[in-house]
Amino acid sequence: MAQKYEVREMQQANQQVKPNPFENALEQLRIAAEYLKLDEGIHQVLAHPKRQLTVALPVKMDDGRTRVFTGYRVQYNDARGPFKGGIRYHPGVTLDEVKALAAWMTWKTSVANIPYGGAKGGIVCDPKRLSAGENERLTRRFASAISPIIGPYQDIPAPDVYTNAQTMAWILDTYNTLEGFMSPAVITGKPIALGGSLGRDKATGRGAVYTTVEAAKANKINLKSATFAVQGFGNAGSNFAEILQSYGPKLMGASDSKGSIMSKAGMDAGKLIAYKEKTGSVVGFPGSQEISEKELLQLNVDILSPAALENAILPDTAKGIKAKIIVECANGPTTPEADKILHANKVFMIPDILANSGGVIVSYLEWVQNLERIYWTEDEVNAMLEKKITSAFRDVHAASLKHDVDMRTGAMIVGVGRVAEAVKTLGVFP
Ligand code: NAD
Numbered sequence: 001m002a003q004k005y006e007v008r009e010m011q012q013a014n015q016q017v018k019p020n021p022f023e024n025a026l027e028q029l030r031i032a033a034e035y036l037k038l039d040e041g042i043h044q045v046l047a048h049p050k051r052q053l054t055v056a057l058p059v060k061m062d063d064g065r066t067r068v069f070t071g072y073r074v075q076y077n078d079a080r081g082p083f084k085g086g087i088r089y090h091p092g093v094t095l096d097e098v099k100a101l102a103a104w105m106t107w108k109t110s111v112a113n114i115p116y117g118g119a120k121g122g123i124v125c126d127p128k129r130l131s132a133g134e135n136e137r138l139t140r141r142f143a144s145a146i147s148p149i150i151g152p153y154q155d156i157p158a159p160d161v162y163t164n165a166q167t168m169a170w171i172l173d174t175y176n177t178l179e180g181f182m183s184p185a186v187i188t189g190k191p192i193a194l195g196g197s198l199g200r201d202k203a204t205g206r207g208a209v210y211t212t213v214e215a216a217k218a219n220k221i222n223l224k225s226a227t228f229a230v231q232g233f234g235n236a237g238s239n240f241a242e243i244l245q246s247y248g249p250k251l252m253g254a255s256d257s258k259g260s261i262m263s264k265a266g267m268d269a270g271k272l273i274a275y276k277e278k279t280g281s282v283v284g285f286p287g288s289q290e291i292s293e294k295e296l297l298q299l300n301v302d303i304l305s306p307a308a309l310e311n312a313i314l315p316d317t318a319k320g321i322k323a324k325i326i327v328e329c330a331n332g333p334t335t336p337e338a339d340k341i342l343h344a345n346k347v348f349m350i351p352d353i354l355a356n357s358g359g360v361i362v363s364y365l366e367w368v369q370n371l372e373r374i375y376w377t378e379d380e381v382n383a384m385l386e387k388k389i390t391s392a393f394r395d396v397h398a399a400s401l402k403h404d405v406d407m408r409t410g411a412m413i414v415g416v417g418r419v420a421e422a423v424k425t426l427g428v429f430p
Contacts, residue, residue, distance in 0.1 A: 019311060019335050019336075020096050021096060021097050021100035021101070021310050021311070021332050022096040022097070022099045022100040022103070023096075024100065024332060024335060024336055025099070025100040025103040025104060025332075026047055026103075027336050028336065028408070028412055029043070029046060029047060029103070029412070029416060030043075031409055031412065032409065032412035032413050032415075032416040032417075033046075033416065035403055035405070035409065035413050036413060036416060036417050036420060038416075038420055039424070041428075042420050042423055042424055045077075045423050046077065046106075046416065046419060046420060046423065049074050049075065049076045049077075049099055049102055049103070050075050050076060050077055050078065051074070051075040051149065052072070052073075052074045052075075052095065052099070053072065053073045053074070053075075053146060053149060054070065054071070054072055054095065055070070055071045055072070055073075055142065055145035055146065056068050056069075056070060057069040057070070057071050057123065057138060057141045057142055057145060058141070059134060059137050059138045059141055060137060061134055062131050062133060062134060069123055069124060069125050069138060070123070070124045071121065071122065071123040071124075071142045071145060071146070072093070072095055072098045072120075072121060072122050072123075073098075073119065073120075073121040073146045073149065073150075073155070073157075074095070074098045074099050074101075074102040074119060074120055074121070075102070075117075075119045075149065075155055076099070076102035076103050076105065076106045076117065076118040076119055076120075077106045077117045077118055077419060077423070078117035079117060079419055079422035079423045079426055080109065080110060080115060080116065080117055080418065080419060080422045081109070081114075081115035081116040081117055082116060082117060082152075082153055082154055082155060082156055083116070083117045083118065083119035083154065083155035083156070084105060084109055084116035084117065084118060084119060084155070084156050084158070084360060084363070084364075085101065085102055085105040085118055085119035085120040085121070085157065085158065085160075085360075086101075086105075086120060086121070086157065086158045086159055086160030086163070086189075086359075087120075087121040087122065087123070087142075087157050087158070087159065087160055087163050087167070087171075088101070088120070088121070088122040088123075088160040088161045088162065088163065089122070089123050089125050089127040089161065089162040089163055089167075090122065090124075090125075090126075090127075090161055090162060090309075091124060091125065091126045092309075093122035093123065093124045093125075094124075097122065097310065098120045098121065098122045099120075100310075100332060101120035101122075101160075101331055101332070102118050102119050102120035103118065104118070104331055104332065104352060104353055105117075105118030105119060105120055105360070106118025106415075106419060107353045107411070107412060107415030107416055107419070108352075108353040108354075108356075108357050108360060108415065109357075109360055109364075110414070110415040110416070110418040110419050111353050111354055111357060111392050111395070111396060111411050111414050111415040111418075112357045112360060112361050112364075112388060112389070112392050113388070113391070113392065113395075113418070114360070114361060114364040114388070115364075116156075116360070116364065119155050119157075120160070121142075121146065121157055122160075123138065123142055125138065127162040127163075128162075135167075136170055139163075139167050139170045139171060139174075140170055140171075140173075140174045142171075143170065143171040143174035143175055144174055144178060147174070147175055147178050147179075150175065150186060151183075151186055152183055152185035152186050152367075152370075152371070156185070156186060156187060156188060156363075156367060157171065157186075157187050157188075158187065158188045158189040158359070158360070158363050159189040159235075161234075161309065164189075164235075165189060165190060165191045165196060165201070166191070168187050168188070168189045168190045168191075168196075169190060169191055169194055171186075171187050172184065172186060172187050172190060172194060175187070184370040185367050185370035185371050188200070188363035188364075188366045188367055189359075189363060189366070190366070195366070195369070195370050196366060197362055197363075197365055197366035197369055197375075197376070197381055198375075198376070198377065198378035198381055199362055199378045199381035199382050199385070200359075200362045200363065200366055200381075201235070201239075202239040202243065203358040203359050203361065203362035203363075203381075203385060204235065204236040204239065204240075204329065204356050204358045204359035205235070205236050205237070205238070205239025205240035205241070205242070205243055205329065205358070206239065206240075206243050206358055206382065206385065207355075207356065207357060207358015207359065207361060207362075207385055207389045208236070208240045208244075208305065208327050208329050208350075208355045208356055208358060209240060209243045209244045209247065210358070210385070210386050210389045210390055210393075211327065211350045211354055211355050211389060211390075211393050212244060212247075212303060212325065212327050212350065213247060214390060214393040214394070214397070215325050215327070215348055215350050215393075216303075216325065218348070218397060219324060219325065219348050221302055221324060221325065222248075223247045223248045223249055224247075224248035225248070226248065226249040226250075226302040226303060227249060227250050227251075227252045227266070227300075227301040227302050227303070228241075228244060228249045228250070228251060228252065228301050228302060228303035228304065228305065228323075229251070229252050229253035229254065229262070229296060229297075229299045229301045229303075229304050229305070229323075230251070230253070230254045230255070230304075230305045230307055230329075231254075231255050231260070231293070231296055231297060231304075231305070231306045231307060231308050231312055231330075231333075232255065232256065232306065232307035232308025232309070232312075232329070232330060233254045233255065233256045233272065233273075233276060233282050233307070234256070234307065234308070236307045236329040236330070236356060236359070237254070237305060237307030237308070237329055238269065238272070238273045238276070240305055240307060240327070240329050241254065241269035241272070241273075241305075242269040242270055242273060244269075244303070245268075245269045245270075249302070249303060250266035251266060251267045251268075251269050251272070252264075252266055252267070252299055252301050253291070253296045253299045253301070254267070254272060254282045254285075254296075255282065255293060255296050255308075256276065256281055256282050256283075256308075257308075258280070258281040258282075258283050259281065259282075259283040259290055260283075260290065260291050260292060260293050260295065260296035261282055261283060261284075261285055261288040261289065261290055261291065261296075262288060262289060262291050262295070262296065262299060263285075263287050263288040263289070265287065267285065267287070267288060271285075272285055294317055294320075297312070297313060297317050297320075297321060298317065298320040298321055298322060299322065299323075300322045301322065301323050302323060302324050302325065303323055303324070303325045303326075303327060304321065304323035304325070304326050304327070305326070305327040305328070305329045305355075306326070306328060306329065306330050306333035306334070307329035307330050308330055308333070309330060309333070310330070310331065310332035310333060311332070311333070311335055312330065312333040312334070313326075313333055313334040313335065313338045313342075314335055314337075314338055315335070315337045315338045315341055317338065318334070318337075318338035318339075318341040318342050318345075319341055319345075321342065321345070321347060323347065324347065324348060325347070325348045325349075325350065326342065326347055326348070326349050326350065327350045327355045328349070328350060328351055328352040328355045328356065329352075329355060329356050330352065330356070331352050331356065332352060333352070334349070339406070339408060343406045348407065349406055349407050349408055350393075350407060351396075351407055351408035351411045353411050353412075353415055354389075354392055354393060354396050354407070354411045357389060357392060358385055358389055361384075361385050361388050361389060362381060362385055365381055365384055365385070392414075395414050396410045396411045396414050397410065398410075399411075399413045399414050
């Protein structure tokens with residue numbers, strides 16, 4: 001019975017009437033193509049993933065039964081370098097979601113100006129209902145299923161929602177076993193003991209903070225007296241909160257999948273991280289009160305970071321958003337319609353492909369260290385991250401001022417423009 005119940009829940013999660021993320025991605029591409037006056041043929045190349053792999057994953061469950069999960073790896077574009085992108089475990093994973101995430105990875109590595117293309121993977125599963133053993137067997141089966149198309153110079157996966165350094169270690173070990181040698185550069189976000197980079201665990205949040213510092217300067221907001229809220233207090237969101245707090249702003253609200261909280265006096269991000277680690281949720285944090293998800297997103301704060309999943313900010317929510325700066329730690333949290341409302345209300349948007357590119361930038365630094373067999377200190381890694389992401393922010397801001405467009409369109413103009421140039425220069429085979 002438990003198995004049937006779980007399948008029904010997954011189907012319900014997939015059937016939620018939400019905008020199709022790949023349609024959102026194509027609409028964003030269309031807008032950038034217009035500004036760039038892209039040749040229709042190049043636009044068409046960029047509107048199609050190069051390769052999409054769907055795999056069936058039979059797994060022996062702890063109760064002795066065999067269950068078949070579905071997994072995906074979408075390799076979107078590799079004109080600028082090997083495919084690169086995370087792997088997500090979630091009941092709501094769909095092929096269209098993975099395609100959208102793979103497209104965003106392509107523009108993201110391009111905005112960051114690192115020599116990669118874009119890819120993404122996912123497994124339709126509820127990791128909270130898997131034992132550690134089931135999770136490991138599922139991960140290893142997935143790694144073996146995608147092994148023919150990944151590799152250090154081909155496609156380099158990384159963590160995403162509900163996957164972590166341990167998941168990467170299992171993928172690495174499976175790949176190494178199949179290949180017959182240790183190949184740490186096939187995957188990033190690895191444990192330090194296996195060639196992971198210092199600073200990678202906090203890189204997404206840290207990079208988002210560096211972009212926030214630039215945005216505050218551009219908008220003449222004094223961070224010392226600023227306030228902020230974070231939706232989705234996971235890896236990206238909680239590190240963003242803890243590092244941003246060290247620049248002065250006060251954390252007023254936070255949420256996770258179990259609920260949302262706020263505190264008029266402000267909360268210490270470090271203590272909230274420790275509380276969530278202990279209890280499994282931010283809900284119930286001493287001195288806080290529970291609020292709805294919409295109230296959290298519409299809190300009277302200077303900076304808001306959606307750091308959970310796609311489609312968090314819909315038009316109805318966007319109308320009431322009071323934040324002056326939105327930092328998209330999550331991928332695709334704002335729908336195109338909501339984006340228009342925010343732009344009209346003069347909210348300064350740091351779009352996902354810029355705001356959360358710290359993760360892939362340090363993944364790139366990890367890969368370089370693996371290939372070169374030279375390892376850097378955490379300060380060296382953080383300094384390179386700051387330089388890269390600040391320069392990306394400035395490129396995007398300059399493009400948005402030049403074309404008189406919002407930052408998302410500016411980021412797309414920079415990201416799509418560089419990929420289009422590479423595709424055009426390579427030419428069409430044969
Ligand atoms: P994570 O699993 O560590 O955290 C996700 C958090 O979101 C969890 O705390 C979960 O409880 C919460 N959440 C889920 N549904 C929610 C809801 N409806 N309302 C509020 N909270 C909800 O994942 P992560 O790695 O932090 O990823 C979060 C987002 O950041 C994703 O969109 C991911 O693609 C993006 N991202 C992550 C990285 C990275 O390096 N971790 C890099 C780039 C982008």
